[in-house]
Amino acid sequence: MDPEPARKRLLIVAHCPSENTRLLCDAVLRGARSPEVEGVDCRAVAPLQAGPEDVLAADALILGTPENLGYMSGALKDFFDRIYYPCLERTQGRPYALYVRAGQDGTGTCRAVATIATGLRWRPVQEPLVLRGPFQEGFAARCEELGLLMAAGLEAGVF
Template identity: 70%
Template sequence: MPRKQLLIVAHAPSPNTRRLAEAALRGASHADIEQVDARWVPPLEAQPDDVLAADAILLGTTENLGYMSGALKDFFDRCYYPVLEQQQGLPCALYIRAGMDGTGTRRAVESIVTGLRWNWVQEPLTLRGDWQDGFEQQVEELGLYLAAGLDNGVF
């Protein structure tokens, strides 16, 4: 049985957001996950082929002026049409590191994901306000949840 591929496309411009991306990867690479390979690719480096090879995708972004990061928007701009027809139904999840409320960021990503016809595996996770160490745990659990769903054939 071929191994499943979980792609994490997460913008990490600061030490704390890097901790979040690493937490997502750590959760997705948990020892109990047997048939899933997870990898983190920064959005400015991610290519359509990365998405085409993925069995699920975890998106991570900062809230920038009430919108997703420019890096994640660039990823969508470059990958949208090349993957549109071939990756419909791709299981996906999202976390947002929001200094404010994250609503505009969530709406923007949801709009693009709807156009791609990807399937949310759970509500987007919004990490609001000042940094809290618990944010890492929440993102790690999100990575684990997505990888476990793939590993068990749920997604």
């Protein structure tokens, strides 16, 4: 009898300072925990609570942040500051996705996250999901789809 394959681990690191950003993170989690995906464990951790051990234990990440003054949240930047060197040589090629709740255009936020992720040698698996303008009901559905696609891709070994 073949042993059961090891479950993959998906880590969501999302800053949720508002009810709307909490709804988005919950939607990502809902998608990642879909019954369609059986071989992936998923958990969400706030950036100020996440550390290098969380990243090292993950097979892939989804990062979530509001746009703050054209940049990522300070909490997500703090997360990167604390995990950068402990993870630098040990997480190369780690797949990740990003979603941004942008009041403006999200360009600076996406560029800043991509710069740090490139330094870590992480691999983006899709274009950032940028949710622009006033909050819309459809944002949650797009986040849920992101979570599902990321978990399904991880389970299937696509990345």
